[in-house]
Amino acid sequence: MDGQIIIAKRIARELRSGMLVNLGIGIPTLVASYVPTGVAVYFQSENGLIGTGSLPEEGMSHPLLTDAGGQPVSALPGASTFDSAMSFGLIRGGHLDLTVLGGLQVDELGHLANWMIPGKMVPGMGGAMDLVTGAKRVIVAMQHTAKGKPKIVKTCTLPLTSLRPVDLVVTEMAAISFPQGRATLLETAPGVTVGTVLEATAANLVVPSQVGEMAF
Amino acid sequence: MTAMKTISVEDAAAMVPTGASLMIGGFMGVGTPERLIDELVRRSTRELIVIANDTAVPGRGIGKLIGAELVAKVIASHIGLNPETQRQMIAGTLAVDLIPQGTLIERIRAGGVGLGGVLTPTGIGTVVEEGKRRIEVEGRPFLLETALRADFALVHAFLADYAGNLSYALTGRNFNPVIAMAANTVIATADHIVPIGVIAPDHVVTPATLVDFLVANG
Numbered sequence: 381m382d383g384q385i386i387i388a389k390r391i392a393r394e395l396r397s398g399m400l401v402n403l404g405i406g407i408p409t410l411v412a413s414y415v416p417t418g419v420a421v422y423f424q425s426e427n428g429l430i431g432t433g434s435l436p437e438e439g440m441s442h443p444l445l446t447d448a449g450g451q452p453v454s455a456l457p458g459a460s461t462f463d464s465a466m467s468f469g470l471i472r473g474g475h476l477d478l479t480v481l482g483g484l485q486v487d488e489l490g491h492l493a494n495w496m497i498p499g500k501m502v503p504g505m506g507g508a509m510d511l512v513t514g515a516k517r518v519i520v521a522m523q524h525t526a527k528g529k530p531k532i533v534k535t536c537t538l539p540l541t542s543l544r545p546v547d548l549v550v551t552e553m554a555a556i557s558f559p560q561g562r563a564t565l566l567e568t569a570p571g572v573t574v575g576t577v578l579e580a581t582a583a584n585l586v587v588p589s590q591v592g593e594m595a596f
Numbered sequence: 597m598t599a600m601k602t603i604s605v606e607d608a609a610a611m612v613p614t615g616a617s618l619m620i621g622g623f624m625g626v627g628t629p630e631r632l633i634d635e636l637v638r639r640s641t642r643e644l645i646v647i648a649n650d651t652a653v654p655g656r657g658i659g660k661l662i663g664a665e666l667v668a669k670v671i672a673s674h675i676g677l678n679p680e681t682q683r684q685m686i687a688g689t690l691a692v693d694l695i696p697q698g699t700l701i702e703r704i705r706a707g708g709v710g711l712g713g714v715l716t717p718t719g720i721g722t723v724v725e726e727g728k729r730r731i732e733v734e735g736r737p738f739l740l741e742t743a744l745r746a747d748f749a750l751v752h753a754f755l756a757d758y759a760g761n762l763s764y765a766l767t768g769r770n771f772n773p774v775i776a777m778a779a780n781t782v783i784a785t786a787d788h789i790v791p792i793g794v795i796a797p798d799h800v801v802t803p804a805t806l807v808d809f810l811v812a813n814g
Binding site for chain 1: 623624625626627649650652653672673674675676677682685694696697698699701702705716717718719720721722723724754764765766767768769770771772773774801
């Protein structure tokens with residue numbers, strides 16, 4: 381299975397009916413394609429929409445119905461639209477059950493850096509800082525390494541997105557959570573050993589005596 | 597309710613002087629008053645300060661102002677999809693203030709509703725905190741983020757009536773009704789202008805009294 385699909389499918393298992401969920405661009409967007417049967421969640425686009433549906437069919441897009449990247453989306457029956465103050469009120473105000481975001485680095489305390497690489501990439505934080513600060517639960521979807529270098533590190537060297545620690549990191553190799561504020565190996569991907577994960581990780585990872593295998 | 601006289605897009609853009617600060621509606625160009633922007637580009641109104649969510653993409657919405665090098669400073673949450681904004685920023689010809697999206701819209705909202713600012717947890721312990729006051733409220737830390745206002749708000753609605761009442765469609769709403777509260781002069785364009793009374797009171801999002809000038813269609 382493709383690494384990105386492993387990540388998306390594993391995160392999709394965290395969805396529960398009735399949740400309000402915000403998906404970032406990139407791998408997080410893929411999660412919407414793997415919502416388990418029988419689970420109905422509301423997806424929010426921070427540009428002002430709850431009830432975001434799939435990519436519209438040919439001829440069914442509307443220039444005033446887009447996602448946060450400006451790309452056409454559909455709105456499911458029962459969808460609602462609102463302004464940006466309301467949208468971020470939902471995010472900061474504790475009304476958003478889950479956000480799934482991409483990551484550049486996560487450190488062993490669960491701090492996320494995902495919005496800039498000084499001197500190289502300065503796109504702006506967009507909604508990321510509000511999402512990580514305000515959502516009830518934060519999941520990071522990212523590749524385990526970048527060009528062979530670990531992205532799960534002792535201390536983030538890139539500028540932080542928030543001091544609020546994330547709840548779960550899912551990569552193509554492992555799922556890592558932060559009980560008692562320490563990075564802990566929760567599961568490995570099928571066919572990946574604990575040793576392989578540790579080799580690709582720069583953070584001190586707590587390894588419990590039993591590490592499960594990701595199920596989808 | 598009294599009808600307001602609509603004005604031409606040429607007359608509307610002519611009100612904006614060199615160096616004006618503009619709040620501009622839209623999210624990645626969706627819900628942006630394109631005709632006003634086209635006219636500002638045609639007139640080549642320079643040294644603009646633009647306050648908006650983003651700078652769209654080259655050739656679209658605010659991206660046109662950036663491309664024509666008419667902007668001296670941008671206050672936005674995201675510029676990542678417009679390489680030209682980044683090029684001018686790196687070249688030092690364009691100042692860019694990046695602000696978390698939820699903080700930016702609340703600073704504008706505060707400016708429009710008579711508040712000095714807002715207290716937000718967003719940005720605590722990050723580079724966003726630099727130079728700002730941290731205030732504890734009941735044991736929780738917040739950043740003091742001050743209010744933002746502008747000389748002009750350039751608003752785009754889906755429907756306007758001839759009194760100036762506005763309603764918006766789908767994700768075209770975004771920053772528009774919030775900036776319509778926070779500028780000294782509010783200029784609105786709309787996809788459709790309808791007779792007074794056609795927009796039901798419950799469906800008016802921006803009341804007519806907030807709109808100073810409505811740009812005629814066609």
